[in-house]
Amino acid sequence: MRKMYENFAQIINESTMNESEKQKALKKLLVSQDAKPNVLITGATGCGKSSTINALFNTEVAKVGTGSTPETMQIAKYELGNLTLWDSPGLGDGVEEDKMHSKGIIDLLTKKDNNGNLLIDVVLVILDGSSRDMGTSYELINNVIAPCLGEGKSHRLLIGINQADVAMKGRYWDSENHKPESELEEFLKEKEKSVHDRILDGTGISIQPISYSAGYMETNGTQEPAYNLSKLLFYIIDNIPAEKRLNVMENLNTNQTMWQSDDGLEDYRNNVIESSIGGIFDSVIEGAKNGIEIGGKIGGFFGSVGETVGEFIGAIIGGIGGFFGGLFG
Ligand SMILES: Nc1nc2c(ncn2[C@@H]2O[C@H](COP(=O)(O)OP(=O)(O)OP(=O)(O)O)[C@@H](O)[C@H]2O)c(=O)[nH]1
Ligand SMILES: [Mg+2]
Known part of the structure; x- marks a missing residue:
């Protein structure tokens, strides 16, 4: 055991x-003990899919990009014990690529497991909080993902707005305490609201996005810790079936400093x-x-x-x- x-x-x-x-x-x-959680992570090139996977989980399996070439070309599958992570490119890489990636995502979202239940427990769509152009992400969410969630299964869709630290080009980020100052906090709140409204408009589904930062390596090699990672984890945990939650917990990143900075609205770690x-x-x-x-x-x-x-x-x-x-x- x-x-x-x-x-x-x-x-x-x-x-x-x-x-x-x-x-x-x-x-x-x-x-x-035998339950098999499955989490799909998707989003445009460079939004931080790999960084988010590496921040959340006890692994460095997902290669983080350094240049402008997309690292994630097709759906990658990472198995951590009973937990399976699927890492899929989003839209915006070209007409042919978009078709291929859409099909891959639709296939996965509609796939059933051996018990006849939907295989993917939740899909986390990551938006790049530093980008002003969210068009392809809305297209991905509204036209590809939302129609595949299943009747009464809108809780399968989670939206993360990553790179909170550079959402205002690095201004108003308190790098000592690894959290936004009030100006940036306000900006992020507005961003969350506008994403919420756009998706509600397009799909009729009301989803509260979570802004966070997966953290990053500074040029001098020190790791900037994540922000709101516990909050993001809570929304993942809370939206997957109860019996699968422990097998997600079993694979969490053991680097404590990654979990400690959040917006303080709730005690997410306790949650x-x-x-x-x-x-x-x-x-x-x-x-x-x-x-x-x-x-x-x-x-x-x-x-x-x-x-x-x-x-x-x-x-x-x-x-x-x-x-x-x-x-x-
Ligand atoms: N400042 C900052 N940079 C980040 C954050 N998350 C990721 N990055 C940086 O963004 C770049 C892209 O991150 P990846 O994790 O490779 O993004 P990805 O979505 O996996 O990219 P592809 O696999 O190429 O589609 C890297 O240089 C990361 O270090 C963040 O929260 N803050
Ligand atoms: Mg990647």
């Missing part, structure tokens, strides 16, 4: 839940943990809320992450937080 699942099983086994509750929780754990655990362990958490004591050695796993969410839930989340706390610091 993989490490994270071992910890879960131990917590369940050492709890004072009754036998049938334990069995129920352990069964959910097994289902979760991520609650959302990924809560979906599967609702029965456990319910039990805990009702006063069942989670006994045993969980103190040893206890991390700082879960402390704000109440004693018992905190014990469970803290227990897992020992694992996730290593990611989020």
Whole structure:
């Protein structure tokens, strides 16, 4: 059994839940362990698909471009444990290329897995926040992706506005704290709203885009940390089926500094943990809320992450937080 699942099983086994509750929780754990999340990432050349993949996940699989030639020519597939990432070019590379890429995206979005469910859990469309020309991205979203989401499945579409740091050509970026100053923050808010409105107009779907920065390597070789990466992760986690969330969590970037700067509107890291655990362990958490004591050695796993969410839930989340706390610091 993989490490994270071992910890879960131990917590369940050492709890004072009754036998049938334990069995129920352990069964959910097994289902979760084998679940296969699939995330499609797309967007115009140079928007930051590879950088976003490398920022979110514990890998450097996706090659980041240095020049003007597109690095991602066709759909690339990265398998990280049970998590599969699909990296597809968007539109804007030429008539023939656009046809090919559209077809690739449509095929993937309508593909079913072995259980007859849609294979792709979410598609993250990345826009380049520093670009003024979003025309091809709207075409991609409104005419290629939106029609393929499926009835009642508009939650499969997520929109990220990357390169928040250079959205105003580098002005108003607080590079010491890795976040926008108020002028840039305001600018990003307006950008989010205009993207929201354009997509609502074109498709009737209301989506709240998330502006963020995947981070980048400075010329002197130091890494500028990401901004709003935890927020982006929360929206990914929250929009995929509950039983698949832990297998996304298992593959996160362990470089803590990448997760720490965000807009502070919510506690995204806590949200991520609650959302990924809560979906599967609702029965456990319910039990805990009702006063069942989670006994045993969980103190040893206890991390700082879960402390704000109440004693018992905190014990469970803290227990897992020992694992996730290593990611989020
Ligand atoms: N300043 C800044 N630069 C970024 C950010 N994200 C990506 N970049 C830079 O943008 C360039 C393109 O990034 P990639 O991640 O290769 O973009 P891509 O979408 O994978 O590009 P293709 O695969 O060529 O389509 C690289 O020089 C990155 O370092 C960001 O958030 N801020
Ligand atoms: Mg790329």
